[in-house]
Amino acid sequence: xxxxxxxxxxxxxxxxxxxxxxxxxxxxxxxHRTITIVDSAGRELELPYPLERVVVxxxxxxxxxxxxxxxxxxxxISGTIAKKPGYWKDLSKKPVMxxxxxxxxxxxxxxxxxxxxxxxYGTHPAVDIEKIAKTLAPAGIKVVGIDCYKxxxxxxxxxxxxxxxxxxxxxxxxxGFFQNMLKTVEIRVKDLKADEEVRVYAEHHGxxxxxxxxGSEWHEMILKAGGSNIFADAPAPYSEVDPEMLIERNPExxxxxxxxxPKMGYGITDTVPMDAYISGLRERPGxxxxxxxxxxxxxxxxxxxxxxxxxxITILYFAKIFHPELFADVDPNAxxxxxxxxxxxxxxxxxxIYPEK
Amino acid sequence: MKNQVVKIKTNxxxxxxxYSRFTARKALFMLACLVLLGISxxxxxxxxxxxxxxxxxxxxxxxxxxxxSNVKISSIASVIVWHLRLPRxxxxxIAGAGLAIAGAVMQGVLRNPLVSPFTVGVSSGATLGASIAxxxxxxxxxxxxxxxxxxxxxxxxxxxxxxxGIGRLRGITPESFILVGISLMYFxxxxxxxxxxxxxxxxxxxxxxxxxxxxxxxNWKNILIVLIIILTCFPFLIRYSWDLNAMASGGDEVATTLxxxxxxxxIVCMVLSALITxxxxxxxxxxxxxxxxxxxxxxxxxxxxxxFLLPCSGIIGAILLLIADxxxxxxxxPIIIPVGIVISFIxxxxxxxxxxxxxRQYWQ
Numbered sequence: 001x002x003x004x005x006x007x008x009x010x011x012x013x014x015x016x017x018x019x020x021x022x023x024x025x026x027x028x029x030x031x032h033r034t035i036t037i038v039d040s041a042g043r044e045l046e047l048p049y050p051l052e053r054v055v056v057x058x059x060x061x062x063x064x065x066x067x068x069x070x071x072x073x074x075x076x077i078s079g080t081i082a083k084k085p086g087y088w089k090d091l092s093k094k095p096v097m098x099x100x101x102x103x104x105x106x107x108x109x110x111x112x113x114x115x116x117x118x119x120x121y122g123t124h125p126a127v128d129i130e131k132i133a134k135t136l137a138p139a140g141i142k143v144v145g146i147d148c149y150k151x152x153x154x155x156x157x158x159x160x161x162x163x164x165x166x167x168x169x170x171x172x173x174x175x176g177f178f179q180n181m182l183k184t185v186e187i188r189v190k191d192l193k194a195d196e197e198v199r200v201y202a203e204h205h206g207x208x209x210x211x212x213x214x215g216s217e218w219h220e221m222i223l224k225a226g227g228s229n230i231f232a233d234a235p236a237p238y239s240e241v242d243p244e245m246l247i248e249r250n251p252e253x254x255x256x257x258x259x260x261x262p263k264m265g266y267g268i269t270d271t272v273p274m275d276a277y278i279s280g281l282r283e284r285p286g287x288x289x290x291x292x293x294x295x296x297x298x299x300x301x302x303x304x305x306x307x308x309x310x311x312x313i314t315i316l317y318f319a320k321i322f323h324p325e326l327f328a329d330v331d332p333n334a335x336x337x338x339x340x341x342x343x344x345x346x347x348x349x350x351x352x353i354y355p356e357k
Numbered sequence: 358m359k360n361q362v363v364k365i366k367t368n369x370x371x372x373x374x375x376y377s378r379f380t381a382r383k384a385l386f387m388l389a390c391l392v393l394l395g396i397s398x399x400x401x402x403x404x405x406x407x408x409x410x411x412x413x414x415x416x417x418x419x420x421x422x423x424x425x426s427n428v429k430i431s432s433i434a435s436v437i438v439w440h441l442r443l444p445r446x447x448x449x450x451i452a453g454a455g456l457a458i459a460g461a462v463m464q465g466v467l468r469n470p471l472v473s474p475f476t477v478g479v480s481s482g483a484t485l486g487a488s489i490a491x492x493x494x495x496x497x498x499x500x501x502x503x504x505x506x507x508x509x510x511x512x513x514x515x516x517x518x519x520x521x522g523i524g525r526l527r528g529i530t531p532e533s534f535i536l537v538g539i540s541l542m543y544f545x546x547x548x549x550x551x552x553x554x555x556x557x558x559x560x561x562x563x564x565x566x567x568x569x570x571x572x573x574x575x576n577w578k579n580i581l582i583v584l585i586i587i588l589t590c591f592p593f594l595i596r597y598s599w600d601l602n603a604m605a606s607g608g609d610e611v612a613t614t615l616x617x618x619x620x621x622x623x624i625v626c627m628v629l630s631a632l633i634t635x636x637x638x639x640x641x642x643x644x645x646x647x648x649x650x651x652x653x654x655x656x657x658x659x660x661x662x663x664x665f666l667l668p669c670s671g672i673i674g675a676i677l678l679l680i681a682d683x684x685x686x687x688x689x690x691p692i693i694i695p696v697g698i699v700i701s702f703i704x705x706x707x708x709x710x711x712x713x714x715x716x717r718q719y720w721q
Binding site for chain 2: 080099100101102103124125126204205206207208209210211213231233234235236238239240241242243244245247248249259260261285286288289303307
């Protein structure tokens with residue numbers, strides 16, 4: 001009898017453990033799902049879900065990930081992020097997988113680290129996403145190209161990142177923040193007559209007299225802010241323009257994209273080099289005849305402000321510079337501060353646009 | 358094989374008479390080129406993006422030269438002509454002349470028709486210096502605004518001394534300088550390439566725009582600096598022109614028997630022509646083809662006597678660069694096509710034309 005009881009007990013235990021085991025395995029299948037998305041480069045990708053181990057190479061994506069509260073999933077970065085420890089306090093110590101956000105990453109290091117995906121630019125001219133993807137494919141690492149720096153695709157890019165990280169609500173919140181700003185500008189400049197549009201000359205940070213033209217992000221930003229680019233007839237996004245025509249077309253506002261010199265941007269508050277730079281611009285031959293120079297309307301814009309997702313706040317700054325009367329109640333500085341503190345968790349310090357008004 | 362007899366028509370004139378006719382022809386050609394340069398400059402001054410008539414331009418210049426004359430001009434016209442158009446034209450003339458002279462000297466001193474400051478690595482050095490300033494933000498000297506100019510100049514000169522230093526170890530022969538120069542060109546090109554590879558899009562655009570040399574941004578101060586350097590170097594080069602003739606036509610052995618210190622002439626001429634090149638391209642960026650083609654064009658027309666070759670190359674170089682820049686700044690308004698690009702566009706076909714139509718065995 002005892003043997004029978006023992007036998008039955010064993011059988012029951014076995015059956016139960018099988019049941020539990022099979023239950024557990026179905027649960028496992030449920031959590032290791034995949035998700036299909038289309039990235040900025042138009043590539044359809046099936047990604048593991050949830051994503052726990054991610055290498056992110058380009059700062060705009062890292063910025064949006066921080067806004068979505070998922071930086072803890074980042075296991076590797078690029079040198080571009082690592083060299084700004086002030087702004088990237090939470091990330092700069094992570095292992096570096098590429099010298100820069102552009103070019104090619106260190107494939108072996110990435111395979112060794114074995115993240116689930118690598119996030120980089122999708123359509124950036126200096127990033128060959130297909131090549132990177134093909135190289136990492138044998139290791140089973142997916143490469144996702146999200147731009148997060150172009151006005152046209154920013155909202156969609158933020159939504160995509162929200163989807164793949166399971167943070168749809170925060171991504172909608174961030175999109176709402178940016179969209180509000182863009183709508184405010186659009187509504188107010190919509191009814192401007194052609195003659196009320198402000199003539200703007202915007203100079204690339206590269207060489208003197210290299211103007212932004214159609215096809216560049218800055219050209220779009222100027223138009224969105226209710227300005228008219230005096231070199232809208234230039235045949236290329238960046239081209240050297242005739243200094244004579246610049247004087248003749250007499251811009252009312254001059255915007256200078258600043259990258260290397262004078263030092264501007266996060267953590268930099270010394271305005272002396274900026275003042276010196278502006279006086280240098282004022283002394284360019286013939287510029288004393290330009291309205292913008294006569295009326296002291298030369299502005300320096302830090303490249304870091306105009307390049308990443310903050311370019312939407314830059315549009316707001318531009319709109320206020322172009323049409324101060326229409327945007328008297330709008331404070332772009334407050335918006336920038338909100339973006340930094342609410343979405344990035346970083347204290348806003350430094351001068352991004354000069355002179356501030 | 359029958360011995361070919363070269364017949365020289367002497368018309369029974371004495372040798373000295375023949376020689377002076379021979380040189381007079383060259384002097385006349387030089388004068389004609391100067392007149393052509395003057396005309397080109399006038400035409401270039403009257404063309405431009407701003408809507409000014411020739412009368413406006415002429416009045417502006419008159420008013421500036423004779424301040425007490427009673428000519429009425431608008432202040433905008435004055436600024437455009439005096440501070441934008443004329444500096445550009447003058448810089449074009451000076452840069453064209455300087456680069457052509459530097460090219461002619463290097464070709465002579467290294468006895469090689471393919472040599473120019475650009476093929477022996479001086480410009481690669483300048484590009485590397487500028488790239489380091491633009492991508493890494495590092496400079497040997499200079500404040501932020503001038504680091505690109507300072508770096509380009511110093512690296513170009515540094516390259517020259519490197520070529521001379523390494524070249525000397527193998528004897529001061531043309532081959533050693535050329536080979537060292539070419540390998541340095543590739544070496545610096547590789548470093549620049551690497552820097553460009555890791556550069557951001559913005560930095561890359563900056564470097565690439567720099568390598569398309571342009572005359573935009575020329576001002577009277579830059580012009581003065583370049584002019585002083587050229588005017589200081591040129592008399593030395595002219596002084597060496599007999600030595601250059603001996604070296605170019607007879608080689609080092611013949612020149613040495615004629616009492617030429619080949620090594621010293623070679624080193625001094627290399628340094629001076631590199632100095633001229635560096636002082637120009639640090640302001641303008643890379644303007645390449647002119648130093649190769651202007652001396653060749655001149656040789657095709659008047660031959661290889663350096664006493665005439667150097668000044669004439671200078672004038673031809675000035676004319677070519679001026680025409681190229683005028684085309685570049687007027688053809689697709691409102692943008693300016695950098696002169697570094699245009700010069701090869703118009704220089705190369707012109708050179709082909711001369712090469713095909715002239716029968717003279719002009720080199721050697």
